Amino acid sequence: MRIAMIGGGYVGLVSAACFAEFGIEVAVVETSPSRLAALREGRIPIYEPGLDKLVETNMQAGRLTFGDDIAVAVAGAEAVFIAVGTPPRNGDGAADMQYVHAAAEQIANALTGYAVVVTKSTVPAGTSRRIAEIIRAARPDADFDVASNPEFLREGNAIGDFMRPDRVIIGLDRTRPERVARAEAVMRKVYRPLSLIEAPLLFTSLETSELTKYASNSFLAMKISFINEMASLCEKLGADVHDLAKGMGLDGRIGRKFLHPGPGYGGSCFPKDTLALSRIGQEAGSPCRLVETTVQVNDARKIGMAGRIIAACGGSVEGKSIAVLGLTFKPETDDMREAPSLPILHRLAEAGAKIRAYDPVGMDAAKPGLPPSVAYCTDAIDAATNADALVVLTEWNVFRAVAPKALKEAMKGDVVVDLRNIFDPAAMRAAGLQYQSVGRP
The missing domain is CATH 3.40.50.720 (NAD(P)-binding Rossmann-like Domain)
Structure with a gap:
């Protein structure tokens, strides 16, 4: 054939x-x-x-x-x-x-x-x-x-x-x-x-097939935005978003996938497809209000994460060295499209931060979209060296293997803002780090 x-x-x-x-x-x-x-x-x-x-x-x-x-x-x-x-x-x-x-x-x-x-x-x-x-x-x-x-x-x-x-x-x-x-x-x-x-091979009408793609991606995007909102609520009430997500995911009607809190979704599909489905609904006279709200929640989430980092640094990052681990929108790709790192790092740079970043495969792809002042490093410890604060933006497995003690010894400061929850809070605090994650007490 x-x-x-x-x-x-x-x-x-x-x-x-x-x-x-x-x-x-x-x-x-x-x-x-x-x-x-x-x-x-x-x-x-x-x-x-x-x-x-x-x-x-x-x-x-x-x-x-x-x-x-x-x-x-x-x-x-x-x-x-x-x-x-x-x-x-x-x-x-x-x-x-x-x-x-x-x-x-x-x-x-x-x-x-x-x-x-x-x-x-x-x-x-x-x-x-x-x-x-x-x-x-x-x-x-x-x-x-x-x-x-x-x-x-x-x-x-x-x-x-x-x-x-x-x-x-x-x-x-x-x-x-x-x-x-x-x-x-x-x-x-x-x-x-x-x-x-x-x-499974499912044969449908043309319109059903075309719409299924948008509906699937938009539904997954809604799951991500929902668990991000629950993470914020957990922080206010002293609950643990991981246990909450597990409790939800064990329900077969919900499922455990895409219930991982973070700084917002990105990539080539979810941002584009949620916008497109919103427009399709508007043009058809059947607005997709949940999808429209998902787009708004996700955009606000990314912007809010920059504020969270600044607050963790005492309310100002002027002149401070910020180590950043991960730039791509997710691990195992070099795709920077709509990555949360883009608005977050631009906001930090505008606030006067000196950014030292490392990503295993995405740095070349990231450079055109990031502030020219960003310095690119050879590994996680290189990025952390003499940093006042460290931020995790992408959950690459190589970062999970970094010992908290090694981070503490390399850094000048002790603030760690883990927006992907890859580290154990007890281990980080035991190493003398001021550790903040997403949706965990």
């Missing part, structure tokens, strides 16, 4: 490599010259554990190729996946669809036979039908169907999520029942290896 993947970014590259691992011949189209050159040389422009080896293996096997000629990639492909960016549109937060629509026009001109055009990008309901309209307008003779197949990949665990998914959602055009069987057969062929391990 042969497929094409339009877009060699995070979603496109991971999906293409995993499809190739299934034994499918995958042609990836990437229009960025620098990214394309890197991919052809086997250099992975993003950090994702295991992806470099997966790409190398399938390139050597001849199942995974990279190019910029969409006609070559699409010719003979049974399925053509659109995996281009849908960033928030300036001004209103709605998904910017210009790249998806451009890809549809290019695919129309490249089709040589029957193919299913599959939207992998996160798109508003109705996008797949719009793609069909664009292709029909450009090529009335084209033999094709459209499908929606949103991705549910967690950065840092994307390969595992693709190979062992909770579910695969596939939307088809049920308004054309005479066409559904053929399109479904192609999609079942694409995902046959997952069917063999009994991964």
Whole structure:
């Protein structure tokens, strides 16, 4: 089987490599010259554990190729996946669809036979039908169907999520029942290896599939914002948010995942998708008030964390050295998009702090978005050396292994603000540190 993947970014590259691992011949189209050159040389422009080896293996096997000629990639492909960016549109937060629509026009001109055009990008309901309209307008003779197949990949665990998914959602055009069987057969062929391990394949309408992605991410974002609000309440009442989260999570109707307090969610999906769903609801005349409030709560959370750090330092960080452990929005990725570190460190720098930061993989990606005064260090102890205070912003496992005594010996001051709750409060205080965490007495 042969497929094409339009877009060699995070979603496109991971999906293409995993499809190739299934034994499918995958042609990836990437229009960025620098990214394309890197991919052809086997250099992975993003950090994702295991992806470099997966790409190398399938390139050597001849199942995974990279190019910029969409006609070559699409010719003979049974399925053509659109995996281009849908960033928030300036001004209103709605998904910017210009790249998806451009890809549809290019695919129309490249089709040589029957193919299913599959939207992998996160798109508003109705996008797949719009793609069909664009292709029909450009090529009335084209033999094709459209499908929606949103991705549910967690950065840092994307390969595992693709190979062992909770579910695969596939939307088809049920308004054309005479066409559904053929399109479904192609999609079942694409995902046959997952069917063999009994991964759930759920076929829905186009609109349901498109909306499921937004609904899932927005619901998880709400869980994060909820437990963050509960953490603040726990601090006021002397309760422990971890025990509270465990008590909630043991209820099978709630579940324990995404009940971890912190400085707010970030990344490429939750901020973008909550904004987009809010806009979709407004335009449809059915506002998603819980989602709108989640966005507001999360934005306020990030800003409030900077104030918490300043308060822990006695009300001022002017001229003080602040060590920062972790910059990326989560561990096991170099993604800085909407990371809580961005507004927090800008606020600290504006207040006169001298920031010394360390992140295992994210420092190069962080530099363009952080204040130019930030100094970048070689490890956690280097960052802590002579610091008046230390702040944990990302829960990398390497930080959990740092001994409290080592921090105390390296630091000039003794204030530690752990916004990810990675350290044991008793051990930190025993080492002589003034330790503050989130939602714990």
